[in-house]
Structure formats: structure tokens, C-alpha cells
Amino acid sequence: MAYSRELHEKAEAEIKRRKLNAENEAEQRKKELTEKYPDFQLIDNALSNTGIEIISLLAGCKNDVGIEELKKKNTELKNERANLLKALGFPEDYLDIKYTCKKCNDMGYIEDYDEERKVSYGSKYCECYLDALKRYAANELTRSTPLELSYFEDFSLDFYPKALIDGESPYNEMASVFNSCKKYAENFDMDSTSLYFYGRTGLGKTHLSLAIANEAIKKGYNVIYGSVINFLNKMEKEKFGRAESAVDTEELLIDADLLILDDLGAEFSTAYTVSALYNVINSRVARGVPTIISSNLSLEELKSRYPESIASRIIGTFATVKFIGKDIRQLMNEQ
Ligand SMILES: Nc1ncnc2c1ncn2[C@@H]1O[C@H](COP(=O)(O)OP(=O)(O)O)[C@@H](O)[C@H]1O
Ligand SMILES: [Mg+2]
Ligand SMILES: [Zn+2]
Structure with missing residues (x-):
């Protein structure tokens, strides 16, 4: 790459x-x-x-x-x-230089030594350098999303009606969604489960997934977030475009500690998009790392829209979270 x-x-x-x-x-x-x-x-x-x-x-x-x-x-x-x-009560190594990376003492490269053959191939990039490189590439990829606007603190339950709609109180349901998302973010680590947020437009799916992203970033995790449409466009250009591209988006999406795929189902579906999505989601499930997908598609719609391989991966391994209520963008405009 x-x-x-x-x-x-x-x-x-x-x-x-x-x-x-x-x-x-x-x-x-x-x-x-x-x-x-x-x-x-x-x-x-x-x-x-x-x-x-x-x-x-x-x-x-x-x-x-x-x-x-x-x-x-x-x-x-x-x-x-x-x-x-x-x-004097100090640790023994108090005066030593505490490098961030013990492998290369923050040089960014280490000797490329083959233990088996007992030969040195000169030097190679240290993992810490490659991590930094990936982080910067990931930043580039996510720069366009307005992350700063989506915190738990800005999320209000007042927008969700308390009265029953189809037998459910949006307020009660969304209070429990909100609390689980907060807990999820607080306890987030690489063993966290993947989440599938679904429900109609304007119910706070993107808002809550980005609030989780903010917490995970604060904890130092490498988080990538963006819309499915955007990622697919980039990957398609990199794959079929003429210009030698600077990043491999697919690899970044697979490698991220936490990946947030926003608005699954909004893309125009082709053989390419389906196979690319399958590859990203499946590779992450195989690695056992957390992904958050948001979508307007109910579980039934997911099954009819995508091949079994994708739909069952999501339904089988993601915790599904249903969003209900009235379009909040619309409510805000009415106010
Ligand atoms: N509970 C909420 N409290 C405050 N603002 C909200 C809430 N839910 C959504 N919003 C805001 O309403 C707009 C639409 O929400 P969004 O998360 O994009 O919905 P969805 O992704 O479900 O379509 C955004 O500007 C978002 O910040
Ligand atoms: Mg959204
Ligand atoms: Zn290093």
C-alpha cells in the first residue's frame, strides 16, 4: 500500500x-x-x-x-x-528516557533482521511509524464529517413522544437506546460488539454513532467514520481509476479499531458495491473487531436488499438497535 x-x-x-x-x-x-x-x-x-x-x-x-x-x-x-x-522514594528508572515506543526508541525504524536466516536486511519501518501513518490516512478519510456537532450531551430525549405509537413509547424506547449507547461508549474496547442502528430518517442514528466515535477517539482508538456512499465511491475510484492513489481505503476500513458505516442502503447497488461491502464487513467480523452500521433499512428490508451473505452476517453478529419517533430535523424546523 x-x-x-x-x-x-x-x-x-x-x-x-x-x-x-x-x-x-x-x-x-x-x-x-x-x-x-x-x-x-x-x-x-x-x-x-x-x-x-x-x-x-x-x-x-x-x-x-x-x-x-x-x-x-x-x-x-x-x-x-x-x-x-x-x-528518595523515586522509581529506579526515574531518570531514564521514557520513549513511547520501546521497540525503536522513537526512531521510527528498526533493524530488519531475519531470525531464522540470521541476516540483516538493513532497516524497516517500526510498527509505531506505520500506526501513525495509518492514523493520518484515516483522518484524511473522515475529515468531511461534522463530528464536533454530535455529543451525548447534545442529545435530548424531549424530541421523542411519550405517548404510545404502535404500542411503543418512543420516549421510553429511545431513553433505553440512549443509555445503552452511552454505556457502550464508556466501556468501549476492541472486544465491544458490533451495532446495527436502524429506523427512519432523522431519529438520531448518525448523531449517536458519532457520539460513540468521539468517546472512542478520546480513548485513543483509531476510528473511521463516514457514509457508505462516500467510502464506496472512493474505493471504486481507487480500484478502477487511472491515477495511482495515495491511500487504500478498503484496507483502512478493514484495519480501523472502530469503523462507522453511515447510511447503509442509500448507495446505488451494483455487483461492485455489494462485493466491496461484503469484503469490508466480513473481514471485520472475521477479525472480531467492532463496527457500527446505521441504516434506514429494517431487518426484513436488509434481507431483501442484500445477498444472504451480507444480511446474515449483520443480523447474526451485530446487536440490532431500533430507533423510533418523529423526524427530529423536521421537529427542529417547526420550533
Ligand atoms: N435526540 C436528539 N437530540 C438532539 N438533536 C438530535 C437528536 N436526534 C437527532 N438530532 C439532530 O437531528 C439531525 C438528524 O439526526 P441524525 O442523527 O442525522 O438522524 P438519522 O441519522 O437517524 O437520520 C441532526 O442534526 C442531529 O444532530
Ligand atoms: Mg443518518
Ligand atoms: Zn517504534
């Missing part, structure tokens, strides 16, 4: 920022500590001296002191520093 240079630059900048932050924070901790306890400075100076001596000995520049002796001294100094930290 090819990413644009712009995305690579963003990812590089991000990893560099992490590295600098980690180093600055360690430097700051050291500074504060040595100001309070000058003994640390002495130990530190001695440590760097033995370090330099060991290096020059190894380089063959000097051999008046035995290397074993120096190494012993070095270890002793390190222990002394660790003990001093402990005595």
Missing part, C-alpha cells in the same frame, strides 16, 4: 515529536533532581567519565586501567544511583 509523501512527512514529524518530548521530560526530571540533590551530579559525572574511558579503551587509545575494573566501577555507580533514587 502506498501512502503520499505528505502523510509520510506527518508521521515522521509525529515520531520525532514523541522522541523530543521523551528526551526533554527526562532532562527536566534530571535537572530538578540534581538541583535538589547535588549528589546526583557527582555520580553522573563519574559515570560519564568511566563511560568515556571504557570507550577509549575499547578503541585501543588507552590501556593503563583494566577494562574489567572500569566496567565494575560503572556498574557500581549505576547501582549507587539506583539506590539513591530508591532511598
Whole structure:
């Protein structure tokens, strides 16, 4: 999969920022500590001296002191520093640089070493770098959706009639939908179940799915949301278009921690859209990762609109959530 240079630059900048932050924070901790306890400075100076001596000995520049002796001294100094930290109530690694990624120390790349063959192929991107790259690509994909307008706090139950309609009180039903969505968002993790929101237009399906997205993003999950129509258009262009595209939308949709597919059923159905949808939904179900789909299609309509493979995947593995009431956009306009 090819990413644009712009995305690579963003990812590089991000990893560099992490590295600098980690180093600055360690430097700051050291500074504060040595100001309070000058003994640390002495130990530190001695440590760097033995370090330099060991290096020059190894380089063959000097051999008046035995290397074993120096190494012993070095270890002793390190222990002394660790003990001093402990005595003062700090963790032993308090002065170490705490890199975000322990694999590459925030370099963004690691040695490409083949354990089996015992050969090195130079260097390769570290996972942390590829994650950052994916995150930026995902951002690009979702930028057009007005996420900032959809929070749980802005969701009001006052729009749903209390009186019974077809034997159900929209207010009561939607109060329970709202509470389960809130709980779902609070407890969200990679084991969360997938959800199928369905009901007529203007009942808050998109609003609540984006409210969940906001919470998941706050928790640090990689969330992708957007309309099915939009995603299908992009994937189709990438697949059949002439230009070499910068992202692989299908792969991003499959890889996201949480994917929100808005308005399933609004797209114009072709053999391509059906197979692309099947591939995305099925791959995510196979990975066991959560997806939220919203749609105007009831479960019956879902079955008649899509092949059994898609409909039964959704009905069989998603928790279905029914939205009822009166079109809220219309109610808002009347007010
Ligand atoms: N319970 C609610 N409280 C406040 N605003 C709502 C509520 N439900 C929907 N809205 C707003 O009404 C509009 C339509 O809702 P939306 O979530 O897009 O409906 P749907 O996706 O079910 O068609 C949006 O602007 C949304 O923010
Ligand atoms: Mg909607
Ligand atoms: Zn890394």
C-alpha cells in the first residue's frame, strides 16, 4: 500500500515529536533532581567519565586501567544511583528516557533482521511509524464529517413522544437506546460488539454513532467514520481509476479499531458495491473487531436488499438497535 509523501512527512514529524518530548521530560526530571540533590551530579559525572574511558579503551587509545575494573566501577555507580533514587522514594528508572515506543526508541525504524536466516536486511519501518501513518490516512478519510456537532450531551430525549405509537413509547424506547449507547461508549474496547442502528430518517442514528466515535477517539482508538456512499465511491475510484492513489481505503476500513458505516442502503447497488461491502464487513467480523452500521433499512428490508451473505452476517453478529419517533430535523424546523 502506498501512502503520499505528505502523510509520510506527518508521521515522521509525529515520531520525532514523541522522541523530543521523551528526551526533554527526562532532562527536566534530571535537572530538578540534581538541583535538589547535588549528589546526583557527582555520580553522573563519574559515570560519564568511566563511560568515556571504557570507550577509549575499547578503541585501543588507552590501556593503563583494566577494562574489567572500569566496567565494575560503572556498574557500581549505576547501582549507587539506583539506590539513591530508591532511598528518595523515586522509581529506579526515574531518570531514564521514557520513549513511547520501546521497540525503536522513537526512531521510527528498526533493524530488519531475519531470525531464522540470521541476516540483516538493513532497516524497516517500526510498527509505531506505520500506526501513525495509518492514523493520518484515516483522518484524511473522515475529515468531511461534522463530528464536533454530535455529543451525548447534545442529545435530548424531549424530541421523542411519550405517548404510545404502535404500542411503543418512543420516549421510553429511545431513553433505553440512549443509555445503552452511552454505556457502550464508556466501556468501549476492541472486544465491544458490533451495532446495527436502524429506523427512519432523522431519529438520531448518525448523531449517536458519532457520539460513540468521539468517546472512542478520546480513548485513543483509531476510528473511521463516514457514509457508505462516500467510502464506496472512493474505493471504486481507487480500484478502477487511472491515477495511482495515495491511500487504500478498503484496507483502512478493514484495519480501523472502530469503523462507522453511515447510511447503509442509500448507495446505488451494483455487483461492485455489494462485493466491496461484503469484503469490508466480513473481514471485520472475521477479525472480531467492532463496527457500527446505521441504516434506514429494517431487518426484513436488509434481507431483501442484500445477498444472504451480507444480511446474515449483520443480523447474526451485530446487536440490532431500533430507533423510533418523529423526524427530529423536521421537529427542529417547526420550533
Ligand atoms: N435526540 C436528539 N437530540 C438532539 N438533536 C438530535 C437528536 N436526534 C437527532 N438530532 C439532530 O437531528 C439531525 C438528524 O439526526 P441524525 O442523527 O442525522 O438522524 P438519522 O441519522 O437517524 O437520520 C441532526 O442534526 C442531529 O444532530
Ligand atoms: Mg443518518
Ligand atoms: Zn517504534
